[in-house]
Amino acid sequence: MNLDSIRSSLRSNLDAKYDSREQGLAQCRKAIRLSANSIRAIHRGDGQEAERLLSEGRLLLDEAAAVMADHPDILYAGFYHDASKEHAEARLTHALVFDRQLPTPEDVRVEAAAYLNGMGEAIGEIRRHLLDLMRRGDLERSEQLMDAMDEIYYLLITMDYPDAMTGGLRRTTDVARSIIERTRGDLSTTIIQHGLKTALEEMRHDRA
Numbered sequence: 001m002n003l004d005s006i007r008s009s010l011r012s013n014l015d016a017k018y019d020s021r022e023q024g025l026a027q028c029r030k031a032i033r034l035s036a037n038s039i040r041a042i043h044r045g046d047g048q049e050a051e052r053l054l055s056e057g058r059l060l061l062d063e064a065a066a067v068m069a070d071h072p073d074i075l076y077a078g079f080y081h082d083a084s085k086e087h088a089e090a091r092l093t094h095a096l097v098f099d100r101q102l103p104t105p106e107d108v109r110v111e112a113a114a115y116l117n118g119m120g121e122a123i124g125e126i127r128r129h130l131l132d133l134m135r136r137g138d139l140e141r142s143e144q145l146m147d148a149m150d151e152i153y154y155l156l157i158t159m160d161y162p163d164a165m166t167g168g169l170r171r172t173t174d175v176a177r178s179i180i181e182r183t184r185g186d187l188s189t190t191i192i193q194h195g196l197k198t199a200l201e202e203m204r205h206d207r208a
Contacts, residue, residue, distance in 0.1 A: 093122045121176075
């Protein structure tokens with residue numbers, strides 16, 4: 001029996017797959033951290049630092065894809081998708097916060113499912129930024145971002161495909177809808193309060 005040669009062949013194959021997985025997983029974890037750090041930079045208003053971190057993260061994703069290219073079962077096991085989704089979320093958040101053209105999936109260089117889920121999760125980051133704008137009294141920009149959130153949601157609900165194809169987009173979309181409705185309520189209340197305050201100030205001015 002040729003079990004020794006079979007064992008050797010199996011070990012060689014699995015060792016290569018394991019090394020590929022470990023390298024790719026490490027790069028994806030680093031890319032996720034960079035995406036999170038870039039979002040923090042975005043909320044601080046540091047667009048340049050955010051872009052630097054995003055570029056570094058993109059390089060890590062490219063390296064991860066390269067080391068796993070010969071093992072598609074590892075490449076599509078899920079962790080590369082998660083890192084790509086986080087990268088897409090950060091890129092989209094950057095564009096929305098700094099009022100730039102939304103990057104396309106081709107620009108971000110991620111697959112459709114990662115892009116769509118990143119788009120849905122960016123809504124949560126936009127809510128955070130919008131609340132900061134409301135506290136500063138910038139209601140005009142807040143309303144613009146509210147409209148952008150609505151448009152993104154309308155796009156997401158048109159992607160009526162099985163979750164196996166979209167990476168669980170239905171749940172992401174449901175969460176996004178809940179965030180949007182809470183944000184709309186917060187913004188509406190703030191606008192009404194601002195209107196009342198303005199009206200009272202005008203009345204005081206007229207009496208004076």
